[in-house]
Amino acid sequence: MTFIVTFSGKQFELLNPTPERVDIRDIAHALSRVCRFNGHTREHYSVAQHCVLVSRNVPAHLRLEALLHDAAEAYIGDVTSPLKRALGEGYKMIERRVERAVADHFGIDWKMAPEVKLADLRALATERRDLLAYHPSEWPMLEGIEAFEETIEPMTCDRAESAFLKEFHVVTR
Numbered sequence: 080m081t082f083i084v085t086f087s088g089k090q091f092e093l094l095n096p097t098p099e100r101v102d103i104r105d106i107a108h109a110l111s112r113v114c115r116f117n118g119h120t121r122e123h124y125s126v127a128q129h130c131v132l133v134s135r136n137v138p139a140h141l142r143l144e145a146l147l148h149d150a151a152e153a154y155i156g157d158v159t160s161p162l163k164r165a166l167g168e169g170y171k172m173i174e175r176r177v178e179r180a181v182a183d184h185f186g187i188d189w190k191m192a193p194e195v196k197l198a199d200l201r202a203l204a205t206e207r208r209d210l211l212a213y214h215p216s217e218w219p220m221l222e223g224i225e226a227f228e229e230t231i232e233p234m235t236c237d238r239a240e241s242a243f244l245k246e247f248h249v250v251t252r
Contacts, residue, residue, distance in 0.1 A: 083154065085109070091154055093173060096180035101150075103247055106181075109153035111240035117159050120210040122233040126152050127243040129202055134246050136198040136227065142250040144187045145195045146243070151177040200224045205231055 081094045085105040092100070110127035114120060126149050134146035149157070154177050163170060175189075182189035191199070204226040207218065210233070234242060 085154075093155065093177070096154070096177050098180050098184035101181050101184035103244070106147070106150045106153040107240045107243040107247070110149065111236045111243060113152055113157045115157065115206060116211060117157070119212075120206075120233070121212075122210070123236070124206065124210050124231065124233040125236060125239040126157055127239040128231075128234050129206070131239075131242050131246045132202045132205075132227070132231070133195065133198045134250065136201065137192075137194050139250075141192055141194055142246075143185065144192060145198060146246055146250060147181060147185060147187060148191055148195055148199060150181045197224075201227055205229070 082090045082092045085091050085100075085102065086108040087102050087105050089100050089102060089105065091105075107127060110130060111125045113126045115124050115126055115129055130146050130149055133148060134142045137145045151174055155174060158166070158170065163174075178189045200220060201224055203218075204221050204224050207221070208226050209231040
């Protein structure tokens with residue numbers, strides 16, 4: 080069995096995902112319940128809320144791409160970066176296939192624009208500051224990256240799901 084059943088009841092094939100099986104309701108629902116940093120935050124902080132933060136910090140023409148930059152995680156989960164590297168090419172292949180199905184469904188580029196990548200890193204720096212226990216280790220990917228000025232206030236799952244869907248409707252009008 081290589082499929083999952085989504086929130087909306089669709090069968091989503093993980094090894095051969097298709098754009099017609101992608102659903103924004105499934106993405107919003109799942110991402111609002113997936114906690115960033117594998118749950119090692121002071122409070123539950125969802126991938127959905129992270130995506131909204133990134134979307135609101137890019138130029139208007141990139142907001143949909145930014146909102147959906149982690150949408151594959153609705154289907155394959157949020158695997159921490161160190162584990163992704165350890166899992167190697169097999170995991171990356173599955174992730175890329177799901178990313179392409181999502182991108183094709185919404186008509187966006189599946190390769191992240193530099194502005195989206197920068198906003199994603201700035202969100203990461205902000206999350207590290209606001210949501211994680213202090214640890215003196217250096218994060219090389221954040222060298223020279225400034226956190227956003229705003230302080231992150233984690234949302235409930237339901238509120239994050241609503242915020243994600245609202246952002247989607249705003250950027251697709």
